[in-house]
Amino acid sequence: MDRIAAETLTAFILNGSDVQAAPRLGERLSETLRERLGARDVKVGCNAGDCGACTVLVDGAPVCACLTPAQAVAGRRVETLAGLVAADADAARLARSFERHQAAQCGICTPGMMVSAVALLRTVPEPSEAQVADAVGGVLCRCTGYRKILEAVRTAHEDAGPAPEAGLGVAAPRLDGRAKVAGTERFGDDVAPAGALVARAVRAPHHRARFAFGDLDGWRAAHPGVACVLTAADVPGPNAYGTIPGFEDQPVFAEGETRFKGEAVACVVGTAEAVAALDLGHFPVTWEPLTPLLALDDALAEGAGDLHAGRAGNVMCGGRVACGDADAALAAAAEVAEIEIATSFVEHAYIEPEAGYAEMVEDRLHLHTCTQAPGMFRDGLARLLALPADRVRVVPTAVGGGFGSKLDLTLQPMVALGAMRTGKPVRMCYERTESMATTTKRHPARIAVRVGAAADGRLSGMTFRGDFNTGAYASWGPTVANRVPIHASGPYACRDYRAESRAIHTHSAPSGAFRGFGVPQSAIAQEAAFDMLAARLGIDALDFRIRNALRDGMPTVCGQVFDSGVGIVACLEALRPAWTKALRDCASFDPAGGPLRRGVGVAAGWYGCGNTSLPNPSTIRAGLTARGRVVLHQGAVDIGQGSNTVIPVIFAEALGVPVADIDILGADTDLTPDAGKTSASRQTFVSGNAARAAGAALRAAILRTANAGPDAEITLGDGHVHVRDGTRIEALDLARLDPDPAGYVLAAEETWDPPIAPLDADGQGIPYAQFGYAAHLAEVEVDVALGTVRPLRIVAAHDVGRAINPLLVEGQVEGGVAQGLGMALMEEFVPGRTENLHDYLIPTAGDVPPVETLVLEVPDPVGPFGAKGLGEHALIPTAPAILNAIRHATGVTVTQVPATPARLRAALKEAGHA
């Protein structure tokens, strides 16, 4: 009998080498590979077989390492991404194809995707798209929308020659792409030093409860290896954090009462072995469940009781934009359309859970973590820890998807407190359920829209009321409340307008930032109302939108006027060929007596890049070393969207050297100046402008030193710089220049802040220095008997001003489309119920139809090289376009998303479908 005791070694072949390890009984292979054998290229996304990120090959077959007992691979052959790419020809070709197609964005799912694909390519070298989808269907991706992954695998055998070099407007691979496809990228849970202590939170099992601790010291003493138990009493600064000044209301550890299910009340820090052996069911805390306010109506009910003192009626804040006389215009309108819709909590569902570690280095706290906002994390932690900000260093790891939620502190205060208390490195990685239960969500919204139009189709008044469930704490709720009324008109000219929003507290996980800050919800209502209005007036839905679209020189609902760069008409016009064809195709589609119906829908969107009427600066620094290298201090965190590529490309273009000549540093709050947060589609626009200014400044310094004119060519050499001005070539001997303390003989640091102006009580002013514009077309097939929807294709027209890297543009669009599709059809977070990736559904490789991206370049007067931001824009029009297509196919207006099969079928029946 093959008795393999827990204490004995498990021997197997890892990537061609004999290895042995001593896993605990029942230890997951993923843990053994990562923690005992250093194979950190194996990523853990869910520990439940729901995401496939941990896919490895066992005897050639892809399996989830998180569901494989380590002991079960005794004597078997295990292959992981890093080993495959290093030694397997199929994998090496695939890696090149992934890079060329930008099939990796954040890169966290890439190991699972590529390992699964290698298994396919070994038996089917030239697979069909369907075969590829089947092969990677067990791996979730939240960034790419899958299309580039399918294409990269399908065409891997072609192994086309070298990819183009990065440069302005070039569809080149990402500059940081190699590590992502080679398995060497390091994410939040990949960087902790060996032997780091582990933190685990104790969390509320009820939506709302009073609680009391028992004998914490006794419990700790009874658990050898547990170094400390942290509670609210251990937070040196105010036990309250947040993202908006004046709204810091979320405790690191609740005090006395918890306000949402999963809220932390304590944190245990101990050795990895000790923490793994803990059963927190026996932690000394008693709970007294209290009646929670979960729905908007509960929270708004008379006498409901307030979650937070000073926020009467649970109304945290509101927003308002008004111009003209909306009521009078609606009364005068030839037709008025009205709609009320409701949306659900939407989970970010990045495949990398929150993770990181903290350690004390002399008297400073160093935090290594996945974050979208290193500067905010530094300042927020300093406040909680009662440290000066310069004693906190935040070093972002690679970020395995963010989409807004990694703007907020999560585990970072806990590991920081643990490191300060114990003096040892402390690490933490959220379990998937912990991540889903406790981190921020998209706000569920209840929205009522009335829109009127004159007989000629011109808008005649619009009103908008939106209540947003902001959950237990503020997070970015104030941003949603003030951003929505500005955007709720859509990119249309509406002179008589009133939009009001409120953020309402409930006993749910906090709602925060999620790609669009409330605008995707409002677009669902507004774009549906536009379709209904167009239909009543007998005007083509696309024509109706074009007729009302904003143009240069027209005031927005905030009274802001752009003299140039308003690209929505270009986007809508770009859809016309596809629209005409799709209308024809749908009309001629023959259901042949069956349940299938086809429809096409169109919707538009806009999004103001950067903070709303608030300062929003980015700073970029660069220097020239005596050895002739240019170093770019790039602090704009890349969460997969591409700032590690975009910022250097812009900088290099402004400096006038090839991107390959630039060494890139950061992000790191000690090394890179603050480039602000990666959110609100601001990095290309704001940090890009700072990078362009820094490149131009360094160029000017070099040219000045070389006494050359502004059009001179700069060539970097070894220890010198050649400056060619017409026929004159000046060789700058860099050794003769004095280096500054940072070691640079010439340096530049530039800050750029978008020109905005405050809004008045009616929201009139200059909220953003730039908007980006988009219009999507969706063609769908509805099965009216089952209520299922199959999107057939998406055409996405985006005005990006200038495509710095067209592949990155497509990547943002395809990924946004997938998230919009998910929001429309399947994504619904129910607190306490869908805290995993099998009950909470996001689109898989088989759910995203072909996406045709139409890149339009209407130059922005202030964007770098005319570029506009593109992050949220990609998601906003997708859901309304799909819902409008469902209406076109079936006559049914969806008023609650997601349009699950059961919901849609019920609506279809109500509308008379058999």
Added chain:
Amino acid sequence: MPYLAPTRLDEALDALTEGAAIIAGGTDWYPAQGTRPFAGTLLDVTRIEGMRGIARAADDKGWRIGAATTWTDVARADMLPPACDGLRAAARAVGGIQIQNAATVAGNLCNASPAADGVPPLLALDAEVELTGPRGARRLPLAEFVTGVRRTARAPDELVTALVLPDPPEGAHGSFVKLGARAYLVISIVMVAAVVSVTAGRVRGARIAVGAASPVAVRLPALEAALEDCALGEVDAVVAAHAPFPALTPVDDIRASAAYRHEAAAEAVRRALAAATRGDA
């Protein structure tokens, strides 16, 4: 706290009598265990001789599927007759490929989820479960083996050692219809398996099972009887006349309402029968 991976059945049975917990593919064991520490003995049954593979039964009456046969093995088992096409289609719907490569047929049954994709097609094939314990082997019809949500008739000292599929009627075709809210990795809202023969344009021996619409997947005997000798053109009408199926007791949950499940089950039955009578999986 040992991890046991015996190659002989008697050794495995010995371990079971000592209270070992069974693990095979691990795909249900780990999600159920979560982060809780495990203390005890784990019995890995995947290396027991004869536990994996598909072959003719020893008496040559039907097919024997080893308990530790993976769903990938089933999906690739092209030696199986067309009546098993629904089973093979279901095999391709159990999670993703990663799950299908590890998860076992017996594990799917023993986990006893109402939404187990393997159960309806096996019910429609009249599968029997072979259990082996200290007192020897016994066989139970699958319908008697799964007794409730997360409950089976397996005694603590017994191991599921195989499934046995009796030979289907000559010419029978199987089909499987799974309804979920996305393409891959989806827990069924409802699913239907059918095995049907068609003779001279008439239905013979229809066997229909519905999953995810009751605590345990069930056959629809009343409908099966009503379909006997029914002309193909009348099948839909017969199904409609029997819907909603009284054998189903669906619940409202996050995936769908009970009312929807009733309706969708009827529609899925129509489609499964259409596919099986056409000879499509």
